[in-house]
Amino acid sequence: MINMQFESLSSLLYMNGHGIYVWVVLIIFLMVITGLSLFYKIKIKNFKKDNNEIN
Amino acid sequence: MKVLLQIELFKLFKKIRSWLGPVLIFTLIIIAYPLTVEYSTSELAKSFYSILWLGALMTIMFSTEDIFLEDYLDGTMDQYIVNNISLPLIVFIKIFVYWLLIGVPIGILSFIFALVFTSNFESSLLIGVISLVVNYIYFAVFSFGNSLSLNKGSLLSSLVCLPLVLPILITLGKFITALEYALNFYSYIILLLGVLSIIITIIPFLISFILKAHLD
Amino acid sequence: MFKKFFHQFASPKTFYFVSQKIFPYLFWLSIVSLMIGLIWGILYAPVDKVQGNSYRIIYMHVPASFAAQSLYMMIAVASFIFLIWKVKLAAYVVKSVSLIGASITFLALISGSIWGVPTWGTWWQWDARITSTLILFIMYLGLISLHNSFNNLDKADKFISVLALVGFINIPIIKMSVNWWSTLHQPASITLSSKPSIDMAMLYPLMICIFSFLGLIIAIVLRAIQYEILLREKNKKWIQSI
Numbered sequence A: 001m002i003n004m005q006f007e008s009l010s011s012l013l014y015m016n017g018h019g020i021y022v023w024v025v026l027i028i029f030l031m032v033i034t035g036l037s038l039f040y041k042i043k044i045k046n047f048k049k050d051n052n053e054i055n
Numbered sequence B: 001m002k003v004l005l006q007i008e009l010f011k012l013f014k015k016i017r018s019w020l021g022p023v024l025i026f027t028l029i030i031i032a033y034p035l036t037v038e039y040s041t042s043e044l045a046k047s048f049y050s051i052l053w054l055g056a057l058m059t060i061m062f063s064t065e066d067i068f069l070e071d072y073l074d075g076t077m078d079q080y081i082v083n084n085i086s087l088p089l090i091v092f093i094k095i096f097v098y099w100l101l102i103g104v105p106i107g108i109l110s111f112i113f114a115l116v117f118t119s120n121f122e123s124s125l126l127i128g129v130i131s132l133v134v135n136y137i138y139f140a141v142f143s144f145g146n147s148l149s150l151n152k153g154s155l156l157s158s159l160v161c162l163p164l165v166l167p168i169l170i171t172l173g174k175f176i177t178a179l180e181y182a183l184n185f186y187s188y189i190i191l192l193l194g195v196l197s198i199i200i201t202i203i204p205f206l207i208s209f210i211l212k213a214h215l216d
Numbered sequence C: 001m002f003k004k005f006f007h008q009f010a011s012p013k014t015f016y017f018v019s020q021k022i023f024p025y026l027f028w029l030s031i032v033s034l035m036i037g038l039i040w041g042i043l044y045a046p047v048d049k050v051q052g053n054s055y056r057i058i059y060m061h062v063p064a065s066f067a068a069q070s071l072y073m074m075i076a077v078a079s080f081i082f083l084i085w086k087v088k089l090a091a092y093v094v095k096s097v098s099l100i101g102a103s104i105t106f107l108a109l110i111s112g113s114i115w116g117v118p119t120w121g122t123w124w125q126w127d128a129r130i131t132s133t134l135i136l137f138i139m140y141l142g143l144i145s146l147h148n149s150f151n152n153l154d155k156a157d158k159f160i161s162v163l164a165l166v167g168f169i170n171i172p173i174i175k176m177s178v179n180w181w182s183t184l185h186q187p188a189s190i191t192l193s194s195k196p197s198i199d200m201a202m203l204y205p206l207m208i209c210i211f212s213f214l215g216l217i218i219a220i221v222l223r224a225i226q227y228e229i230l231l232r233e234k235n236k237k238w239i240q241s242i
Helices: A009-017 A019-054 B002-014 B016-036 B041-063 B069-073 B076-082 B087-118 B121-148 B156-160 B162-180 B186-215 C002-010 C012-044 C053-085 C088-120 C128-148 C153-181 C200-232
Strands: none
Touching: A009 A019, A009 C053, A019 C012, A019 C053, A019 C088, A019 C200, B002 B016, B002 B087, B016 B041, B016 B087, B041 B087, B041 B121, B041 B162, B069 B076, B069 B186, B076 B087, B076 B186, B087 B121, B087 B186, B121 B156, B121 B162, B121 B186, B121 C153, B156 B162, B156 C128, B162 B186, B162 C128, B162 C153, B186 C153, C002 C088, C012 C053, C012 C088, C012 C200, C053 C088, C053 C128, C053 C153, C053 C200, C088 C128, C088 C153, C088 C200, C128 C153
């Protein structure tokens, strides 16, 4: 593809020794975002389920 | 107002554990400090001032625990509101009395300990005066914190208000550096006095708003 | 005329249905643009001369800190509105945003600390921005714990609004005072007035990441406020017929 900075998959993962930091931060970042999005979705779903059971 | 001042002074004076305790704890912290360091004058002086300021901070944080609690529990606070006595004035007098009986002795003790450790009369005097000013700020902020969690009786909100006084600690650190290298330290004194003037005027109104909300 | 326009937003019911409509578009659009920004930044942006490849953490760290500070601004404005105009929706905003703000600040702190290891060789450093972010985190935690310690929700709302306003006054003070104290963190590369000191090829994905992350956080905030509305107005008719 045009001008990708890394030649191969292994150099993408390794990134001259700095790869581990970038990938760890990326994983934590994605975990926090998905956690926050799903947290409220599940809570609203449970609330609506309880609400419909009562009515 | 004189009558109120005398009543509050008398009330706190009678509860000896409330005001003598913190002063003795502060003394104990400062006396215990040289025991933890290998005796050598230069090493003691490096972090002595930090222990002084932190000891005062922690002692005052734990000593404002029941500043409003008794009045809240036995209904005196309700009486103040019902009889339209100005609640900010009461709060100001309470903080002032606590400062008089706990803050001023801590200030005098800081002066004495600074004199003992550094043997420089002028700088110790300055440290004592600054300690008096800063103690009032601590009392005001931690009473604010205390009034937030009044009915729970815990220290939770006082801990939450600890980040609010961190700039004061940073200013004190810079003041000590300026003092040691004989730079211009008057600017820091003026800064702290400015903060004190804002705190004296605003905090009683804030706290009385919160107390009224507690009692509704 | 303007009064009517603004007053209709003070009703939780209007807010719930309007945000229900907006949410899917905002959420998925932000996710897609965030993915584009991240892939562009991590795979395609050029290597930094000084820091090597680890600078790519910037595409996650900077949006998180920017969002953390904007969320506190949102809390401060909402508490001001609640205390002066007694709009209940503003209290719901303060309560729900404090949890999200705490998680985002935690993310900013962790990413900054991991970035510090290859760059400065240390996990932690007591300099201006790091200390201010840590204090912001403690203030968010204080707001959450204070609200949870009350049984009476009206009192709890009032108290966290007061605490949020007092903390808001303190944040610039902390920023200024810790600035005197020491500076190790890089000064701002993107300012409004001068030419940015960061290269253009790195700047574009960064701007995309910042704005899309902000959009994503606003979508999550909308959902959190919806949940708070459902909880608090449980007994109203319009909720029971959802």
